[in-house]
Amino acid sequence: MHEKIDFPRLGPVPGSKIVVVGGHGGIGAALCRRALETGAEVLALDTPTAIAEGGPIPGVTSLPIDVTDPGSVTAAAAEVGERWGEIDSFAYVSGIGDQDTSLMDYPVERWDQVQSVNLRGAFLVTKALVPAITRGTGSIVLIGSTVAVQPPPGLAAYSASKAGVVAFAKAVAKELAPDIRVNVVSPGITETPFLVGGSGQGHAHQEVSAEQWFGEEAYRKRLQMILLGRFAEPDDIVAPTLFLMGPGARYMTGQTIHVNGGLYLP
Template sequence: MQEIDFTNLGLPKGTKIAIIGGHGGIGAAMTTRAREAGADVIAFDTPTAISERGEIPGVLNLEIDVLYETSVSDAAKAVHKQWGEVDAVVYVSGIGDADTPTLDYSVERWDKVQAVNLRGAFLATQSFAPLLNRGTGTLTFIGSTVAIQPPPGLGAYSASKAGVVAFAKSVAKELAPDIRVNVVSPGITETAFLAGGSGQGLGGQPISGESWFGDEAYQKRLAMILQGRLANPDDIVAPTLFLMGAGARYITGQTIHVNGGLYLP
């Protein structure tokens, strides 16, 4: 059993982390903060996302396309070659879309959202979970509040993230007690994801709530959040990194909601 250091409940120094989707809004913040905390990090993302964000200093920046099984398995082989074993794997990769009624949604758009958000999580689990340290390894998926509180117009995205939650619970049971598996579920976060995700020609820049929703709709959303603001990436990164440490050693199969009070289970 891991010993808990109550003087430092954060990420243990020297933790080896593979972040899939490490150049998006949340992913890049996670990559940077983990490195600052003393972790060794390999950040995977699409060539477009890496180009838009730029290579993140101090980490190994490698390409992946979660749509393709061979790309994911090759990424896992790169981790094995670099480290042998890995302490933590985080699946951040995901794409969203503008609000669109289900009856107007194309099959092609539906399939791509499911492929990146859910099928990619499955492929990553198959390839990366065998590399995780037994006894201390962690696998974390980034979910979404809409998985359990789906709004109109986000049927495809909500369904994909609900699938991630169910998938994580199943995997947590399969890999217990050696590996802990959890979901961190953000509320609305000010990143390029609001406009569909990184790698979408947005230069990797944050998108403000006002610019994306419009002022009136933005104010309505703020009124629903107890904290009175949208999340920023660090709000999501901190609890994700905490789950990798001994302070979270008895947490598995859970969805950690990080939404400022937008959703109260």
């Protein structure tokens, strides 16, 4: 029997247990707060540094995790299981950003770091948390990026990692069907500390605006590419993420929702 769709509220049903991995970043913290507003219970997993720098999120329990360390991921998953038993959904929002760097100047160590957090981390966390997800109604949402399908010069490592996330989600959606749905939300340019040099690991760049970071001319060029005329705010990404966690998306799996203001048109 199918889940009943509550059309006035298409997000998670009240009482849902949601894990947000990367829950103290710009999008992750917003997701935690908005999930609470739906009546969900929320666990935020992030690095100790990110938890300390982001500060507590009222109503949310935060647990430490290093998504690059299999032992840490296993321990965090065990802690989730001890606290809740089963979970309804999790979102993988952890990621490490990049600055434009040409292929010939790009350090191999940096390449490995980007792949380890963005792609390998998604694999480790998914593998660890799948056993706890409620069968029949469970949902996994991975955060991709527009650059996975429209990679700009200078972002080869980041683009490749996010393209891998999309392919990974499709493969896992086939493996876990029909019991667990797996989808991707791919943001375009989003106004968070991550955009202006934050690592996504809790080491935020100094307080600068996107215009200051890109430079006035480059900033204007980026805006001109976006049909809706602005960068995304975290809530723009959070809304479809919560939708995918709820019964309104009960017939969606293996899909990528592009949320980019018209920057990319499939």
